[in-house]
Amino acid sequence: MAIPGAIITEAETQVSVGRKYKSRKERPCDACRKRKICCTRDAYEKDCSLCKTRGETCKYVLPPNVRRNRHPSARQRASTSSASPTTSTIPPRPVQPRSNVKPEARSSTSPSGEWICQFVGLSGDQDPFVLRHCAFNHLNCYKASDWAILKIKGDGETPLHFTVVPDSHLDARPDYYPTTDTEAVVKPYGEVLLRTYFDVIHVSYPLLDPSRFNSEPETGDPLLAVMYNLAAPFCQDSPPVFSQLSDFVHQALPIEKCHPRLETIEAALLHLQRHTTIHRSPTLPGLWSDIGSVVGMAHDLGLNLDPSTWSLSSSDANRRIRIWWALYIQDKWSALGLGRPSYLNDEHCSVPLPTIDNFSHTGLNNFPLSLQPALQFIAMTHLTTILTDLLNTFHTLKSIERIKLLPIPLLYSILDDFQARLHAFHEEHLCQLYNVNTLLDSSGSVILAFYTCEIVLFRAVLRALPMQHPGYVEC
Structure with missing residues (x-):
């Protein structure tokens, strides 16, 4: 920020x-300079502590002392530095x-x-x-x-x-x-890559506001470099990958993380969506540690706080909400898939769930944008809150021990509650995503995530049931 x-x-x-x-911004008074002592003044005080003790007024008449044996160029540099404005x-x-x-x-x-x-x-x-x-x-x-x-x-x-x-x-x-000229690397495909990103990637992952990218791009921007590389496989005119951009992002992001801005977190989140060029393992190398780093940056910028009452423009507040929930989704689903404890705790979050008003309705060059990407993102956030409760109820080290001690009827009651929540989610969010007539329908990821939650629920209950129990066969 x-x-x-x-x-x-x-x-x-x-x-x-x-x-x-x-x-060095304020010169000491003549009395303190003569005695060679520190000249300190409290806030809103006109005279220093020495002059107040003497009952005098600070004076600034004597010329500055000239240091002996000092090189003339050094004095020139010092005067230039002190004269430069903020x-x-x-x-x-x-x-x-x-x-x-x-x-x-x-x-x-x-x-x-x-x-x-x-x-x-x-x-x-x-x-x-x-x-x-x-x-x-x-x-x-x-x-x-x-x-x-x-x-x-x-x-x-x-x-x-x-x-x-x-x-x-x-x-x-x-x-x-790194000083890579990223715009020169993608030339002459920069414009078509940016357009491809918002035509293909953005409809599945509406993290960014397209109106921010209507101006001339600046070279050396990690966010744009990530966007170009994500769009490259879907662009017929450009190469499928730009290795120079990948090297630049891998070098720049670790430095940017030490002093993060919102653009840094956006670039890091998009970088987590990349595909591996060489499949050596089921997941991206270092994925979980990278997510932890993004969580730390988000907390540094206070993204876990509700910005709706702050003195921010609506676009800035909406941007913070989108970034937070994109990170929330990434953290929870990665925790599920990798079998890791989540980095995020709802006790430290006050950000409201996103609404349709938190998303831009115009694309590049101010063309109208479909509401489908926003509806899909909103549905994913609501489903992720259910997944969070599933993980906390069945998949923490202590909850596993607690579940073993629960009576079977109470376990079935917990199962019924989660099934009711999933059914309500299906009626409220998934039904409106089924009837999509666009060429690039990205709603499949939310639908697949919904059935994944159902499988996770039944698998957790099945683990808690004794094998000789009749319900074990039913599950």
């Missing part, structure tokens, strides 16, 4: 945080082509106008119940010299905050970041 530097800069003018020890615009995140990128341009010490957010947890060392007492400005921002706090909630309810630090402090683009 990135915050424009303009917001932080404006917040800085609204909130005074005093002078910090050895701050950038107030977000530079494009994607890298430039390799031929145009200079080493100094990719240095992690270069100034950046982008600030990266991290959610402040309730049990962390930065207690949100303490942070709420900061002197927030009209933008709900408290700005210090090298970090800031954004207040999401806090008046009369549980406080929610994001800490914000400059992109440059995170070594966001180190020298070893």
Whole structure:
């Protein structure tokens, strides 16, 4: 989650945080310089602590001291650095082509106008119940010299905050970041690959908003690189796979995960949908650990929180909801298929189930978009909540022991409850997906998932029944 530097800069003018020890942004007063002691001022105070003790007013008349034996070029660099203003615009995140990128341009010490957010947890060392007492400005921002706090909630309810630090402090683009010119790799197929993605992939997995991709693409974007590779097998004009894009994504995503943005999680989720080119194992190598990494990024950005009451545009709030539920679906079904404990706990989630309003109704170039992809995604989220309860009831280490101790009638009662929920899901969501007359019908995945849930339910009950019980044969 990135915050424009303009917001932080404006917040800085609204909130005074005093002078910090050895701050180079504010010069010390003459009295402190003579005594060679630290010149500190509290917030909203005009005079430093020394001058207040003496009953004097801070003065700034003496010229700056000249350091001896200092190289002239070093002084010139220092003056240039101190005179450069804080950038107030977000530079494009994607890298430039390799031929145009200079080493100094990719240095992690270069100034950046982008600030990266991290959610402040309730049990962390930065207690949100303490942070709420900061002197927030009209933008709900408290700005210090090298970090800031954004207040999401806090008046009369549980406080929610994001800490914000400059992109440059995170070594966001180190020298070893890959500089592949992704647009040159797919040229001249970039436009047709993007169109193929939204014609084929998007109808099955409506994670993205097509309107975001109507502008000229930036090279070096991991999200676009993943989209191109997913679309390539379905594009008749292009090669079936771009190995350079695959190498770029495998190198870029681990770096991006250290300072994630929403685009990072979208790229990671789409990357999990890729097909293996060489089938050595039933699943993608490292799939479960990759999902855990995406879960960690989502929690860093607070995606497990309901954004509907935040000061966000509807498109941004809808985007956060879609990303969270796409991750929820990925986590639960992968946990089932791999026999792993889920990373996600519903006790730490307040995101509402998605509705049709959370999806874009226009495709590329603002063409009308069918509601079918959104209805399929919504159905999958509802079915996944049933799967979650199935896993918690029958497939945790402790629940297996509890199920063994249940009376048989109670076990049948649990079976009836799940069957009733599955039947209600079928009537509410699947029936409207059966009558699809489009060429690319992607509803089969939801229908297959529904019958998978039924099989998982009967298999779990069958395991809990004694072999000599009459119901064992019936199941």
